[in-house]
Amino acid sequence: MRELIVSLFPLYYERYIEVFGGGGWVLFHKPPGNDFEVYNDFNSLLVNLYRCVRDKYEELQKELKYVLNSREEFERVRSILDTEQVEDDVKQAAYFYQLIRYSYASGLTSFGSQPHDIRSNFPIIEQAHRRLAKVVIENKDFEKLIRQYDRPVSFFYLDPPYFDTEKYYKNVGEEGFQKEDHIRLRDALLSIEGKFLLSYNDCEFIRSLYDVPGINIESYTRINNIKQRYDGGAQFPEILIANYDMHEREREGSGQMNLFDINNGLVKEEDTL
Template sequence: MSWIGGKKALRELIVALFPPYYERYIEVFGGGGWVLFHKPPANDFEVYNDFNSLLTNLYRCVREKPQELTEALRFVLNSREDFELVRSTLARDSTASDVQRAAWFYQLIRYSYASGLTSYGSQPHDIRSNFPLIEQAHRRLAKVVIENKDCVHLIRQYDRPVSFFYCDPPYFETEGYYKNIGEDGFCRKDHVRLRDTLMRIEGKFLLSYNDCDFIRELYDTPGVMIEAFTRINNIKQRYDNGAQFPEILIANYDMWERGREAPMQINLFELPGSENF
């Protein structure tokens, strides 16, 4: 599902840098779930969390009521008038069912510009084409715990020596794109709160951020590893094709350990004595 700050472009790299061993996987800022849905399903204890209650309600309905949700989406109109009506109704109607709110919210995600939820995207799309994806997500989420908590409270609740937290918070000084996450948004003090909490955990964490001086200084701590990467800047593609966005990954463990422990593929004809075969 398209989402502001989604990790579609970096998901393979991120999963490849997971620690070799953990028993609890906790996605603290779940968003569109790109990393959760990309990581191999396992018997691990998995948690999806997001502070946006509309988003977590959508995922709960996908997990528990997929048929009701698709039925509510069956006659959705892709039009500016319907988009504005749904947007205003979702904002003021607190009596609608969980499935109806999930359907409205999903409609806004699919039909808004860059999934920003605020303006109509004017792109042709039949929402019914997403029904197979909803069914696949329903099966993948079957054993996933879905939470709607503040990031610090969630981390403290699930922290164990065998816990692994993947954190993808709103990027520093781009928080304005996340207008729906709360009345005050995610501000400088929240970035500091998150850092202070992660520095005290028993488990491991992997954190993705935009590459800037403030975040680098915040995590300039012994025992913390920082690696720089770039990805395509999706927001700028319409007017600056190929624009790159600098990002960093931050961890309290060796991010390359999994790669070093992976078994090497050896060509039979490169083995000593293979000339005798």
């Protein structure tokens, strides 16, 4: 849905903050522009990977020369990250990237990859390195992050763990993302000075949380990436929630003002030369 999501961004903002960054699908899709950009995730392994891609991508590529193509090696690397402290940040990033690349559906729990030379991903890593060059990368709880970066010119895009699917998210905290966290997120967003756009699964609990004046909710569906493996074309219902008009960009684009257009109401015909 990233194409749709970017099209629904507000017309004007100076700070873009991606609160639950994950794979950075929206960040990498949006034009860099001149806005101040922040990527955040609570998963410290993921944040370390992004920082190494931004700051040490050549070292990371060298560390990835070892190709992980067996279940035994997958389990060995997984065990290292689960039970040991990897002192070298680049080595840790390489291990984590391998787990993502070689696990089933990027779930990090089971080996599910066909033989693949991970070095073929080096051009993508280099592109990501350039895109992240000016991006601030944070590893904070969402409430602290929102409070830190909130301004009237701030725009927050949020894709939190979906309600009742939190068990699928790894390293989101010792107790995971709880019902109370969904409420805490709502309370944090309703008090900001800036604007926010929030992606969620469509359910009554989330709808009831944001059923307040000034909040817009719209329904959409997307392809269910996992389920379609055995049920082709399966759809997943989602909602987008915002504290602004999500279609202001579309409306402005269809009737853009032109200072030199005599039909736009700004200049009367008799005033033109």
